[in-house]
Amino acid sequence: MPGQGSPNADIMFIGEGPGFNEDKQGVxxxxxxxxxxxxxxxxxxxxxxxxxxxxxVKCRPPSNRDPLPEETAACAHYLDAQIAAIAPKIIVPLGRxxxxxxxxxxxxxxxxxxxxxxxxxxxxxxxxxxAALHNGDLRSTIEDDFLKLGALLExxxxxxxxxxxxxxxxPAPERAPAAVVEAPxxxxxxxxxxQPSPGVPSEPDEPxxxxxNLF
Ligand code: URA
Numbered sequence: 001m002p003g004q005g006s007p008n009a010d011i012m013f014i015g016e017g018p019g020f021n022e023d024k025q026g027v028x029x030x031x032x033x034x035x036x037x038x039x040x041x042x043x044x045x046x047x048x049x050x051x052x053x054x055x056x057v058k059c060r061p062p063s064n065r066d067p068l069p070e071e072t073a074a075c076a077h078y079l080d081a082q083i084a085a086i087a088p089k090i091i092v093p094l095g096r097x098x099x100x101x102x103x104x105x106x107x108x109x110x111x112x113x114x115x116x117x118x119x120x121x122x123x124x125x126x127x128x129x130x131a132a133l134h135n136g137d138l139r140s141t142i143e144d145d146f147l148k149l150g151a152l153l154e155x156x157x158x159x160x161x162x163x164x165x166x167x168x169x170x171p172a173p174e175r176a177p178a179a180v181v182e183a184p185x186x187x188x189x190x191x192x193x194x195q196p197s198p199g200v201p202s203e204p205d206e207p208x209x210x211x212x213n214l215f
Contacts, residue, residue, distance in 0.1 A: 001026050003054030003082060011046070011153075012088040013037070014079070014098040015128065017057035017067050028053045033130035036142075037094075040129065043143065044150030052086050054079065056097050067097060076101075083121075089156070091121055092149065095128030113145040115152060124149055 001018045004027050021030050029037050041047055057067040057075045079101075083091070093099040096108045102123055103111060109127075116123045126149065132139040 001028060001055070001058055002078070003052060004028055005048060005052035006050055007052075007086060009050060009052035009086055010089045011050075011092060012052045012054065012083065012086055012090070013092045013094055014101075015053070015055045015094045016097040017055045017071075018060045019064055020060060022055075023060035028055055029129075032133055033128070036129040036132060040143065040146040044146055044153065052082075052088065054082055056101065072097070072100075089122060090115075090149075090152075091123050093123065093125045095126075095131065098128075099125045113148045122152075124152060 001022055005012075015029060018028060019031055022028050022034075028034070037053075038048060041051065056079065057071050058078055059075075061067050061071060093101065099106065099108050099111060102118060103125075108125060111125045112127055113124070126145050127138060127142050129142060132142050
């Protein structure tokens, strides 16, 4: 399961690995964590069609266990090729496994929601959305962290974002082409009004995003 989204995406989200349904459907983040991810994207005016979503490992580890280091290593060149092909301005590692590609020994809790520039790409690590499913207390933290990502995009003048959706917390339709973005040292706090916790919605009724099959 390579990934899904726009080949012109400015932002790439990298999860851990496909689960049972993702592996079957060939689409990342289709389960409850994926539905929460879609809601989080909408909260900052993004959609699956305008970002690119992929995983560290491209096949489901047996019994949904964590990927082994050798599995992550075996898939690394696929991810390298995806990053090179899409050339995102911002990479969002979701959770500790994806963070480990750049910071192998750093806890996600310490590095989350802080931009760092690597080879011209801004990394903005966030908790994995599934963390909120296991620990409800993390939900509002993850929502707040996404608002910080939205504020970073606003600061960078990224036009893939829909201001109306950002304000209204609604799914975003078509987007204009992306602008090149530069990362500031410190993102500002978002100015959008506080939004009610959306909960994990049922299957979103949206057209399938353009599939970019790199492999
Ligand atoms: N969790 C992930 O990390 N990736 C998926 O694609 C689905 C759930």
